[in-house]
Amino acid sequence: MKTLLVLDFDHTVVDDNSDTWVIRCLPGERLPDSVTKTYRKGHWTEYMGNVMNYLGEQNVTPDQIRLVLETIPFTEGMKNLLTYVSRRKDAIDCIVISDSNTLFIEWILRAAGLQAAVDEVFTNPARVDERGSLEVRRHHAHSCPDCPVNICKREVLRRYLSERAEYGAVFYAGDGGNDLCPVACLREQDTVMPRKGYTLEKRLLQPGRPVKPRVVAWSSGQEILEELKARD
Incomplete structure (x- = not known):
């Protein structure tokens, strides 16, 4: 799997x-x-x-x-992680769920030569309009009270998982408060990886917040890569 x-x-x-x-x-x-x-x-x-x-x-x-x-810096170790993933497409699927937009993510990944690592991007649609300016729209409408009005990452992840064969394991890596909601989709054999010192880690550590998946904090993409390799 x-x-x-x-x-x-x-x-x-x-x-x-x-x-x-x-x-x-x-x-x-x-x-x-x-x-x-x-x-x-x-x-x-x-x-x-x-x-x-x-x-x-x-x-x-x-x-x-x-x-x-194209000048925005990648987080330490992330280029190595994505390069590894691009070489292991037989065993690893990779998706991005983001509150950015389609053009920004496409431009950044393409400039770094890393677009092949990512199978699908779920984010706010963007296009160049008739005036030659960028236009950004909401990803979808939803009723989740805990997420920004333009995207609920749990709904995105739940729908994605429902449309595919079951994965042996899911690794979710993020940093922000809006990355907490999709954790509810994860199982005991999955892993949520919050960035050290950021909002997601702090919220996962709050008393009385039970989570099913294993929690492994990270500060470098290399740590995510090592977790993947241990599973691969």
């Missing part, structure tokens, strides 16, 4: 937030208050739409955004 590796993207695969990295396209690398004050908790994709509109108004092109995104 194959193994499934599920990865978050921002602060997991890459060592920063790809959405905020685009601000480096602007002079002074900052947004005006008129844009930043449009953010509402749980409505990040709507806010990023406002950011993209502003970049377009400043004549920042999609190519300029792509070139800036």
Whole structure:
């Protein structure tokens, strides 16, 4: 039976937030208050739409955004992890579930030559619109009260698993609060891997929060790789 590796993207695969990295396209690398004050908790994709509109108004092109995104650093060891996964497609499936967007993730993985490692990406759809600006939309509508309005990672993972043959083991690696919800999909033979010092690890350690899967914290992609190799 194959193994499934599920990865978050921002602060997991890459060592920063790809959405905020685009601000480096602007002079002074900052947004005006008129844009930043449009953010509402749980409505990040709507806010990023406002950011993209502003970049377009400043004549920042999609190519300029792509070139800036290609400079975002990968988290230590992640390139080795993804290279290994790309060579073991007979035994390992790999998906990304992220609150970023399709274009950012595609550009970053392609520039690093790592797109072959990832079988599917579940994130907010993005495209270049008729004006030549980037447009970002919600991944889906859902009713989960614990997740941002644009994506519930548990719903995404549950649907993915329901449509495929059973995996021998699932490894889920992430860092943020929105990576807690999909942990409910995992079984005792699975492993949740929170990044050390980040929100997911802190929430998993809260008293009275029972979780079925094994919990193994990580600080480098190499540690995730070693866990995979032990299973492989």
